[in-house]
Amino acid sequence: MPHDAPHWVRSTQDVLKSVSLVPRTSHKGRVEEISDGVAMISGLRDVALDEVLRFEGGQTGFARVLDPDLIGCVLLDAATEVQAGDAVFGTGEVVNVPTGDALLGRVVDPLGRPLDGKGPINATMHLPIERPAPSIIERDLVTEPVQTGVVVVDTLFALGRGQRELIVGDHSTGKTTLAIDALIAQAHSDMICIYVAVGQKTSSVRRAIDALERHGDFARCIVVVAGSSEAPGLQWIAPYAGMTMAEHFRDKGQHALIVIDDLSKHAATHREIALLTRQSPGREAYPGDVFYIHARLLERAAKLSKARGGGSLTALPIAETDSGNLSAYIPTNLISITDGQIVLDAALFHQGQKPAVDVGLSVSRVGGKTQAPALRNAAGTLRLDYAQFLELEVFTRFGGVPDGRVRAQLTRGARIREALRQSQHMPFRLDDEVSLMRAVQAGLLDILPLVAVPKFRAALPEIVVRETDKTLMDALANLAATLADDKPDTPQ
Ligand SMILES: Nc1ncnc2c1ncn2[C@@H]1O[C@H](COP(=O)(O)OP(=O)(O)O)[C@@H](O)[C@H]1O
Ligand SMILES: [Mg+2]
Structure with missing residues (x-):
């Protein structure tokens, strides 16, 4: 070998050394049947669950059902390219995806192949899409907040x-929009964002x-796409692939936020595959393991202990x-x-209350403790006030003149409702949310006609930046006063 040869040119001796002389057996199977996205294969032995199988035309799939004489293989390529009679080989590997920082700023398919035309991805590592969730001792309590920038979520259903x-x-009803807004808000945090689109x-x-x-x-986002026209196998692996990509950051001690849009479509794909591979259907024709596959997926979201680096992975699945x-x-x-759900209501959405969060049905079971103290103080009794208002509103619809206290509650409630409205892709910072809530609690908005509340909200962030802590409330009161004079609409 010449001395100036590049490092990747290996000498003959090196090549010989790397050749294994141990006998290797490989079985060859045959495609017996092919249906939408699934191939039934005979003659392959020693195949592991989720092992990648390669067809003679170069297409791939993975083994989902291992019967003694027929293997159900879920295709990762279009079914039209595989024919009955084709030869199939085991690869000894499970499905894995590239992981690492090279994926940041990219749009990829669930196998990590680029879809954005920005060239190949030079990933340093490949990891299986199915990985065990962290055990109890590897976990820590959820203690740090996730700022979603969506006022109604951060104030009433804080996430950790x-x-x-x-x-x-x-x-x-705005599910995707709400999730995307939470990802957008991370532009002001240290969180890495992963958006997985399944069957959209x-x-x-x-x-x-x-x-x-x-x-x-x-530049801090990864988008994983398996569209509705892709092979069911690709759609099936998408959430797991996204999780593996996200875990890279969790395990490095960083923080990641993954949105899976959506698991209903994923469940439908799972059902389709199960029916094609002749697994017995259960409730609503879903196979019995549909609960388990989603539990296994979402358990991988976790806050890790200090010993494991203290990283976290937060998941926002959509259904x-x-x-x-x-x-x-x-x-x-x-x-x-x-650990809780944010329920979006179609009726609210059509009334123009966006984000259409149903305050009565939504809950956040662990994040409440992580809410920033300033926001918790400012939001105070907001939830109760708002819930009481919604109830009172129903009663007053039947007529009757409300007395002074009830009228005050109605006035406040209507302003809270307006304050919780938010147009898409305009996340609030924590300071803005705290100031808005303080203004509501101090009754500054009560003098405003309802139509002026959005103007108050729109003007607020600038004032928050400009004023100091001491002068802020006065400035907000001034703003309210000008808006109250400005628009003497019919008071409500
Ligand atoms: N807060 C909002 N403000 C204004 N428009 C919104 C808001 N949330 C959603 N929309 C609009 O509503 C439509 C449906 O939202 P989308 O998020 O796609 O719903 P889903 O994912 O539930 O099907 C979109 O056109 C979106 O722009
Ligand atoms: Mg959607």
Whole structure:
């Protein structure tokens, strides 16, 4: 070998040394049957669960069902490219994906192949998509907050790092928007964002990526896409692949936030695969393990102990309901797996109350303790006031003249409702949220006509930046006074 040869040119001796002389056996199977996304294979022995199988045309799939004589293989490529009679080989590897910092700022498919035309991804490591969740001793309590920038979430349903919070609601009630807004808000934090789109329309994925690029810090985001027209196998592995990519940051002691949009579509894909591989159907025709596959997935979100580096992985899975039916199989499963849910209501959405969070049905079971003390003090009795207002509002609809105290409660409640409205992709900073809540509690908004509340909100961030702690409330009171004079609308 010449001395000036590049380092990757290996000498003949080196090559010979690396050749294993141990006998290696490999079985060859045969495709017996092929259906949408699934191939049934005979003649392959010694295959492991989730082992990658390679077809003679170069396509791949992984083994999901291991019967003594037939193996159910879920395809990762289009089924049209594989034919009955094709030869199949085991690879001895489980499905794995590239992980590492090289994925940041990229849009990839669930196997980590680039979809954004920005060239190859030089990942340093490949890890299996299925990895065990951290054990109890490796975990710590959820103690640090996640600032979502969405006022109604941060004030009433605060989230913590390591928490799993379900976003659930009917079709087109703002689920994706709420999750994307939480990712956008991380432009002002140290969290890495992972957005996994499973079975979504291409246009909706495009919109999400655009929003992240335009309003967020895309260089700290990874987008994993398995569109609705992709092979079911690709859609099936997408959430697991996203989790593995996110775990890289968790295990390095960093903090990551993963959105899985959505697990209803994932469950439907799981059902499709199960039916094609002839597993017995259970409730709503889902196979019995649908609870387990989602529990296993979401358990990987965790806050790690100091000994493990103190990193965290927060998960915001999304589920879609049908006509607001939270007690359907998949939503109830997910509600019981997660640490709380944010329920979006179609009726509220159509009334223009966006984000359409149903305050009565939503809950955050672990994040409350992590809420910034300033915000907790400022939000104070907000939840109670608001709940009482919603009840009173129903009663007063039946007529009757409310007395002074009730009228004051109605005035305050209506202002709280306005204050919780927020247009998309405009996250609030913590200081803004605290100041808004202090203004509500101090009654500054009570003198405003309802239409002026959005103006008050819009003007608030600038004042928060400009004023000091001492002068802030006075400045906000001045703002309220000008807006009250400005727009003498019909008081409500
Ligand atoms: N807070 C909001 N302000 C204004 N428009 C919103 C808001 N949230 C959602 N939307 C709009 O509502 C539509 C449906 O939202 P989307 O997040 O796609 O719903 P889902 O994911 O539940 O199907 C989108 O066009 C989105 O722009
Ligand atoms: Mg959506």
